[in-house]
Amino acid sequence: MTEATAPVPKLSLIEVCSGYGTVNIIDTLSMTVPQGQIFALMGKNGMGKTTLLKTILGFVAMRSGRIDLDGQSIAGVSPASLIAAGVAYAPQEHALFQDLTIRDNLRLALHTDKELKQGIERVCQHFPFLRERVNQKAGTLSGGEQKMLILGRALMLQPKLLLIDEISEGLQPSVVERIGRVLVEECRANNTTVLMVEQNLDLVLGVANRWAVLKLGRIDDSSEMDTGSRARILAHLKI
Amino acid sequence: MTILLDVITTAAILFVVAAGLLAIFGVLKIINFAHGAWLTVGGYCAVATTGMGLNPWLALPVAFAVGSALGGITEVLVVRPLYRRPLDAILATWGLGIVVGQLITLWFGRDVQFTPNLLSGTINVFGLDYSFYRLFMVLAALVVGLGFAVLLEGTRLGLSARAVIMNETLARALGIDTAKVRLTTFMIGTGLTALAGVLLTPLTSVDPDMGLAWLIGAFMLVMVAGSSFGALAVACLVFGGAQTLVSTFVSPVLGGITVAVLCALVLRISPKGFARA
Ligand SMILES: Nc1ncnc2c1ncn2[C@@H]1O[C@H](COP(=O)(O)OP(=O)(O)OP(=O)(O)O)[C@@H](O)[C@H]1O
Ligand SMILES: [Mg+2]
Numbered sequence: 092m093t094e095a096t097a098p099v100p101k102l103s104l105i106e107v108c109s110g111y112g113t114v115n116i117i118d119t120l121s122m123t124v125p126q127g128q129i130f131a132l133m134g135k136n137g138m139g140k141t142t143l144l145k146t147i148l149g150f151v152a153m154r155s156g157r158i159d160l161d162g163q164s165i166a167g168v169s170p171a172s173l174i175a176a177g178v179a180y181a182p183q184e185h186a187l188f189q190d191l192t193i194r195d196n197l198r199l200a201l202h203t204d205k206e207l208k209q210g211i212e213r214v215c216q217h218f219p220f221l222r223e224r225v226n227q228k229a230g231t232l233s234g235g236e237q238k239m240l241i242l243g244r245a246l247m248l249q250p251k252l253l254l255i256d257e258i259s260e261g262l263q264p265s266v267v268e269r270i271g272r273v274l275v276e277e278c279r280a281n282n283t284t285v286l287m288v289e290q291n292l293d294l295v296l297g298v299a300n301r302w303a304v305l306k307l308g309r310i311d312d313s314s315e316m317d318t319g320s321r322a323r324i325l326a327h328l329k330i
Numbered sequence: 331m332t333i334l335l336d337v338i339t340t341a342a343i344l345f346v347v348a349a350g351l352l353a354i355f356g357v358l359k360i361i362n363f364a365h366g367a368w369l370t371v372g373g374y375c376a377v378a379t380t381g382m383g384l385n386p387w388l389a390l391p392v393a394f395a396v397g398s399a400l401g402g403i404t405e406v407l408v409v410r411p412l413y414r415r416p417l418d419a420i421l422a423t424w425g426l427g428i429v430v431g432q433l434i435t436l437w438f439g440r441d442v443q444f445t446p447n448l449l450s451g452t453i454n455v456f457g458l459d460y461s462f463y464r465l466f467m468v469l470a471a472l473v474v475g476l477g478f479a480v481l482l483e484g485t486r487l488g489l490s491a492r493a494v495i496m497n498e499t500l501a502r503a504l505g506i507d508t509a510k511v512r513l514t515t516f517m518i519g520t521g522l523t524a525l526a527g528v529l530l531t532p533l534t535s536v537d538p539d540m541g542l543a544w545l546i547g548a549f550m551l552v553m554v555a556g557s558s559f560g561a562l563a564v565a566c567l568v569f570g571g572a573q574t575l576v577s578t579f580v581s582p583v584l585g586g587i588t589v590a591v592l593c594a595l596v597l598r599i600s601p602k603g604f605a606r607a
Contacts, residue, residue: 170502171507175505188497188500
């Protein structure tokens with residue numbers, strides 16, 4: 092699929108600036124995430140990947156530029172209404188309530204308890220180890236298990252757009268693979284669009300339809316996934 | 331025997347009076363020094379309700395409605411900008427309490443008002459005739475305490491409130507409207523406090539300073555209890571008990587300051603009070 096044939100993109104950013112204090116971390120950045128694709132955003136530490144996701148959600152204020160969701164500007168839309176409109180977010184840090192049970196963590200992703208049972212069932216199908224532990228505190232899960240719970244929770248809403256921040260950080264290859272499989276399945280089943288910030292090249296090469304590299308607040312390079320992608324990404328991420 | 335009943339009922343009364351303050355402090359980390367004013371508002375709701383010739387029990391829902399409505403306005407106008415400045419919030423709510431007291435004086439005058447007993451007479455417990463109403467306060471305290479436990483542990487609102495306390499950033503990242511959670515919590519806290527004000531009317535006289543007398547005791551108890559209703563119950567039993575003993579055996583005047591003094595001592599020795607969780 093080329094960009095020209097894609098109708099309205101799921102998400103598009105046009106010359107977006109945002110940051111903290113007087114510094115612009117994201118600096119006139121433009122990018123487009125096509126509908127139904129898995130889009131991998133890569134970049135070295137501290138380049139502003141997390142800041143970009145937070146800007147999209149409205150947690151970091153956009154200073155100039157424009158962000159469109161389904162072709163509609165989301166300037167001034169509160170994070171709560173964006174999330175209610177089907178945008179899910181799996182944060183990089185402190186992403187679970189350690190002292191709440193797994194069930195309550197999952198429950199907090201939903202607006203009402205009506206779909207709780209179904210949602211938990213769906214998450215447990217992806218990650219069966221959760222089934223017997225729903226009433227245990229999230230803090231009792233291992234690091235890798237917590238990451239799976241974070242992804243599971245982000246899927247509770249069956250989001251239309253899923254923003255994931257380094258879900259594979261510190262995971263063994265088999266778990267990374269499992270997470271990749273779940274992502275691909277979910278996208279296929281629900282036509283979910285995914286924007287994933289990711290450092291794990293194997294995961295990106297395995298699941299993404301498109302990738303981009305963030306450098307000094309802008310998209311430095313971007314392409315569909317093809318045979319040359321691996322070498323190009325590696326060149327960018329080299330120290 | 332009477333002493334034992336006195337201890338239990340005093341603790342129950344203190345618990346009912348302090349519960350609204352604890353609800354707000356526990357979730358919002360704001361010390362609502364207008365607490366005394368909401369108690370007074372509740373007292374005057376009782377005066378107004380009976381003044382209109384209505385059933386005195388009707389004052390309870392009326393006070394809850396009035397208290398939570400006023401609390402809602404307060405949260406939006408006064409408290410919301412001050413969550414990050416808890417000291418300013420104390421000053422602002424203290425000032426608000428004075429304003430509310432003055433408004434009540436303007437409206438109803440300085441005089442002590444009288445309200446009918448909600449429950450009169452005595453009841454025989456273990457061969458003793460004891461005030462029916464004071465015993466009823468034990469039931470009220472249990473209802474309030476259990477009500478909060480159910481609200482906090484069993485409902486979505488409670489879950490959201492706990493999520494906001496634990497990690498507000500994450501709560502927002504999951505789409506929880508933290509502003510709404512705070513507003514609702516504040517309204518429940520002030521509504522409950524006004525309701526407690528109604529419950530106090532058979533025990534004290536109603537005047538514009540009625541709530542003030544209870545404020546310091548409630549504040550100290552909440553400081554000792556931290557954010558746990560269980561700890562508040564214990565604190566009320568211990569310090570309410572001490573108050574009863576001092577009033578009975580030493581002097582009622584000293585009894586009146588027992589709670590405040592003992593709480594201050596406890597906080598001096600163990601700054602975290604009874605809250606270990
Ligand atoms: N709340 C904040 N206040 C001030 N500066 C911040 C804040 N959060 C991040 N920064 C700075 O913004 C820059 C980008 O941070 P960001 O977390 O977006 O990077 P990242 O690309 O996600 O890095 P990583 O790969 O390590 O997760 C960094 O220099 C960081 O120090
Ligand atoms: Mg990051």
